[in-house]
Amino acid sequence: MLSIEETHLSNKMITESQEKDQIFKVNPSKPSKANFILTDLFTNYDQVCTPTPEFKLQSRGIFKGSSMLNPLIWISLIILGLLTAFIGVSIDYLSQKLLEARYYLSSSESKIGNFFIWVIYSMFFALMAASTGKFISTDAEGSGIPEVKSILSGVHISKYLSISTLSAKIAGLIAGCAAGLSIGKEGPFVHISVIIANKITKLRFIRTMPNSITIRHQILGASVACGVAAAFGAPIGGVLFSIEVTTTYYVVSNLWKGIFCSIWCMIGFTIFHLSEITDLIYLTKFEPISFNFEIFAFALLGIICGLVGASFVYTTSKLIFLRINMAYPRIHSRFRYTLLIAAVCAIVNYTAPFLQLSDKTIINQMFRSEKLSSYEQLYWSNPSTLFNLTLYVILKLSMTALSISCQIPCGFVAPIFTGGAALGRLFGYIVDMILGTEHKGIYAVVGAACLVSSVTHTLSIAVIVFELTGQINHILPMMIGVLISYSVSSSITMSMYNVILHLKQLPYIPLIKPSALYSKHVLDLSSAKTSLTQSTNLREISLIISRSNEYAKIPIIDEENYLIGEISIQSLKKIIVENYAMNAASMTNTDKDFLDKHLSPLLITNDSYIETWDKDSESSNVTNFLDGEIVIDNDLIDFAPLSVPENLSLIKVQFMFIMMGLIQVYVVSKGKLVGVISRESFTKKQ
Structure with a gap:
């Protein structure tokens, strides 16, 4: 027989157990309600207990869904996608028209006059690009992705998301492209998109939403994907690329927001009817490639691209380090250094006809499965195609390293992609001479993806290439090459984004090697x-x-x-x-x-x-x-x-x-x- 005290204790334990069971039970006779769980969103530890919107549960056996998704988030993402598309199209259009103006002004009968106009034109716009950082906002300089990486990790960087920085980024990027410098747009587009997203979260109707910090993180995360999609024209690959370059761990529930925003960005490009300007690659028609000895050739191409990419990162980091530390004060001042690099690039471009071709033109020529046309041979055949391709790869990567070391708004993926395409085409010619192959275009595609992968330490570039080329016949050699180039490069050096992050001493918690921390408390x-x-x-x-x-x-x-x-x-x-x-x-x-x-x-x-x-x-x-x-x-x-x-x-x-x-x-x-x-x-x- 239990004593009265033991019986009371037993009943108390049973009651407590029943109360615990009731926490997760749903009463079928009453309308079921629940709250969104912030751990399912793009949030941090301090925001987890913040009250969230309440919604009704619709319970039908295994089918349980929410009857509410906040329409303000949808509206915000649509606005973000369309605005990013509009600004991206405007930058592409103005950059192209200014480059056409340089060709027009330097097309007179006087060769000496044309040369000086070409060089002075490039130096003038390079000066304008450098001036945006000096007189408007220094935060506009560089890629922007390393800073975004810090911001998404929870760090506040003063004035980095201001309107003045947005203005400087747009003006500086247009001027840098007009100067003919070997720069890309993916980093600046990401920075621009993040600034737009930050301003959208401060609009009055958006600020009425609860959990503003969490909502802000969600929209900023989606804006990174939108910016990459605007640069490449590849929404799915762009989302994956943005995840790889800006996050260590990713909240998967935010994935749909990034894709949704990127899709609206692509819709924006279609609305503005300028796809002929913004499309990077025309759709290709590659024949299926079987598993044979050529697979080993693609693996070798991956090794070569990994070594070349690591060398590029090392060289560029040294140039930026010397410039930051003013190793040569007479050269490394903001304007003198930029003018010097612009003059060098302009002279090299003018003396080598194939360097005057745009990245888009080069990529489409390299990706072509058939031989180059007789018109295109005028650029590449004198003295020989192999020599010119080798020279192009060396000069393109060298000018890219010099250009992105300047204090101007710039990215680097597009010129690296172009250099990789030429390197892959060159490798394909060599394979054709030794073994014989009909896949020189596929070598160019794989080379482009491998070189970008080795510089950025991303695998999603393969998905971007699949989207851009419109086919996946080359999926096997592509993945083999990209995986090998990624492995080779990452075993030698950090990614270019992380190198810049460290050189700028941006606050960010890196993936430190555990072996160095086991003994620390x-x-x-x-x-x-x-x-x-x-x-x-x-x-x-x-x-x-x-x-x-x-x-x-x-x-x-x-x-x-x-x-x-x-x-x-x-x-x-x-x-x-x-x-x-x-x-x-x-x-x-x-x-x-x-x-x-x-x-x-x-x-x-x-x-x-x-x-x-x-x-x-x-x-x-x-x-x-x-x-x-x-x-x-x-x-x-x-x-x-x-x-x-x-x-x-x-x-x-x-x-x-x-x-x-x-x-x-x-x-x-x-x-x-x-x-x-x-x-x-x-x-x-x-």
């Missing part, structure tokens, strides 16, 4: 604790804010140093403002001026003179205001902050930061706070 990386107690004063709060530029939140501890919660910097600033408003009536104008002078900078930039001012210069009212006891309201405190033990492996914390989008984490020893690890401290000490 979180205490080795944590910084000195900066904390508050719940009972504090405004002077202490001000000091904490002024010392906490690296932190977004401040830990709350008790008298024995046990971690009990955290409060955001913004909430602390709000406490200062509210207390000032409550006590302003009892202060003199002198006291108000004193506090305004010393506290106003704190509320804007976290900078304050509170540590340096002479306390004796304070009036009694100011001293009472700053030193009066304040109890922080429980509503402002998160009493369940994320903390880790001091002996936790550092590699696990790195995984948490990447996967969960953490801002900071607290290090504790038996519940007592011993340190803090922020995203910034992690990236500084990587």
Whole structure:
């Protein structure tokens, strides 16, 4: 027989078990409701508990669906796709017309006059491209993809998504293309699309949506895919490419948004009826290739492209490093260096007729399955096709490395793709001479994809090529070549995007090799604790804010140093403002001026003179205001902050930061706070 106490305990356990079971049960007699789960969206750890929209469940056996998808997200993605398409078409159109103007102006009977016009025209527009970064926005320089990679990981880069940066990016890209520099558009298009997306999320009707940070991340993630699709004209491959170059781990539920936005971008290109300008490749007609000895030739091509790509990344990184560090001050100033590179590229282009052809023309010639026409032979046959193709590959890649080392808006995938196509065609000619082959066009296609893969460390370029060529007969040699080139290059060097990210010292948590971190613990990386107690004063709060530029939140501890919660910097600033408003009536104008002078900078930039001012210069009212006891309201405190033990492996914390989008984490020893690890401290000490 059970005692009364045992019976009561047993009944209590049964009741608790039933209550737990009821949490996930749906009552069939009542309309079922649920909330969207933020872990299914493009969000971070801090946003998971944010209230989400409620919707009705439609339950029919195994068929359970949602009756609501927020139409504002659909509208935002449509607007984003169409605007990106419009700007992309405008850039392509203006760039082409300005290049045609250079040909027109340099087509007189005077060869010397034509030469000088050609060079001066190129130098003028190169100067314009460099000026956009100097006089409008320095954030417009370069590709843009490394910076987007940092932003999507949770880092805020000031002014990078501003209207002035957008204007500089568009104007600089058009001018750089008009100068005849060997640059691409994929990076700038991504940057442009992300800026547009950021502005869309700030529109009044979009800001009414809840979970603004999560929604913003979703739309920014989709905008990257849209920008790549605008550059390549390949929506599916563009989405995959954007995932590879900007993320370490990807929330799959955001995939449909990227594809949806990219499709509308392609619809935009169709609406504007300029496909003859923006299409990169005409559809090809390759014969199916069987599995024979030529497969080994494609594997060898992959090895060659991997080595060439790694060499390109190394050379370009050295050029950028020398320019950033002003190794040769007389050369490496912004304008002198850009003008020098523009002059060199213009002279080389003018003296080699095949270098005057556009990337689009070269690609379509290289991809052709049949022999080059008699007209095209005028460019390639003198003195020989093999010699000219070899010279083209060397000069094209060299000019691309020089061009993207300048301080101008630029990408590099299109010229690398073109150089790879020529390299593949050259390899196909050599195979034809030795073994005999009818697939020189396929060698060009595989070479183009392999070289891009080796430089960017992406496999999705193969999907982009399938979309552009309109067929997959070459899928086997393509995948073999791309996988091998990717493996060879990644074993030698980082991708070009990651190299630029490191050279610019952008804050980003990389995939550090675990072997270097197995012996490290979180205490080795944590910084000195900066904390508050719940009972504090405004002077202490001000000091904490002024010392906490690296932190977004401040830990709350008790008298024995046990971690009990955290409060955001913004909430602390709000406490200062509210207390000032409550006590302003009892202060003199002198006291108000004193506090305004010393506290106003704190509320804007976290900078304050509170540590340096002479306390004796304070009036009694100011001293009472700053030193009066304040109890922080429980509503402002998160009493369940994320903390880790001091002996936790550092590699696990790195995984948490990447996967969960953490801002900071607290290090504790038996519940007592011993340190803090922020995203910034992690990236500084990587």
